[in-house]
Each structure stands twice: as structure tokens, then as C-alpha cells.
Amino acid sequence: MEIKLKKLELSDAKDLQKVINNKEIIRRLDDENIKYPFTLADAKKYIRKSLKDKNTYEFGIIFKNKFVGTVVLENPNQGKKAYEVGYCIAKEYWGKGIATKAVKKIVRFGFSKLKAKRIWAGVLSNNPASARVLEKTVFS
Numbered sequence: 001m002e003i004k005l006k007k008l009e010l011s012d013a014k015d016l017q018k019v020i021n022n023k024e025i026i027r028r029l030d031d032e033n034i035k036y037p038f039t040l041a042d043a044k045k046y047i048r049k050s051l052k053d054k055n056t057y058e059f060g061i062i063f064k065n066k067f068v069g070t071v072v073l074e075n076p077n078q079g080k081k082a083y084e085v086g087y088c089i090a091k092e093y094w095g096k097g098i099a100t101k102a103v104k105k106i107v108r109f110g111f112s113k114l115k116a117k118r119i120w121a122g123v124l125s126n127n128p129a130s131a132r133v134l135e136k137t138v139f140s
Helices: 009-021 023-028 040-052 100-112 128-136
Strands: 005-006 057-064 066-077 080-088 118-120
Touching: 005 100, 009 023, 009 040, 009 066, 009 080, 057 080, 057 100, 066 100, 066 128, 080 100, 100 118, 100 128
Parallel strands: 080 118
Antiparallel strands: 005 057, 057 066, 066 080
16 A cells, blocks of 8 residues: 655645544544634645644645545654654544554654654544554554
8 A cells, every 4th residue: 555645735725624524533633723613714724824834744645646634743842853743534544554654654754854853642542543553653
């Protein structure tokens, strides 16, 4: 299975809205600014904020030529040497290994391109599948 990461763009707003506008997904996100319903206007606002933040590296996840989620390195600290990784996959693509592949790719990007010394992730207790993603990558 092959996935691609592409820089998140404003033209991805409709696809992003489709991915996130799900109560199950929103309750698993650690972002109090994302509420249900997640509208197209919300998606555009989210992308604009992401693009404006020069310390955030957010990518769309492409699987079989479809936008299926996002993966991000954000919240840098220690002089931009440590980043937090986050990800979100459309519900219909859960359990296919897409998040695991996306996390591996963005971690490689962080260490090789950003010269990060540390990349970390947190998991909400209501999201054991996310913990499994991290266990399958370099976070175990």
C-alpha cells in the first residue's frame, strides 16, 4: 500500500471538511477549536491558520488518489528541535495502516528536513487505535 503526503492547501478545504465532519473523529481530536458540525468555512479557517503558522508542517494524506486525512508536525519547542506529531484519518479508512505509514513519513521528514532532535505524540484515553498507530512506528 502506498500513500503520499502533499502540502495542505486551501483547495483541500472540501476534502478536509469531509474527513473531519464526523462526531467520532471530532471527539478523538485534542483540539477544543474543532466542533461538530465541521463546516466548509471551518475547514478553510483551519487551513488558513495552518498555512500562516511557519512552525507548523501539515500535509494531506493521499491514498489511491483520494484525500483521506492529515498529518502534522506542530508546537515546536527547544529552539525548533522538538515537534509534536498529530494525524487524522477519515473513518472509512481506519484500520488500513494509512495513519501508521503517514506518521512514519512525517517523522522521517522531521528528522531529515527539519533536523528535529525529538518528535513526540500524545494520545487521548478514548482513542486506543491511535496508541496502536504510535506503537507501530518509532514511538514504542
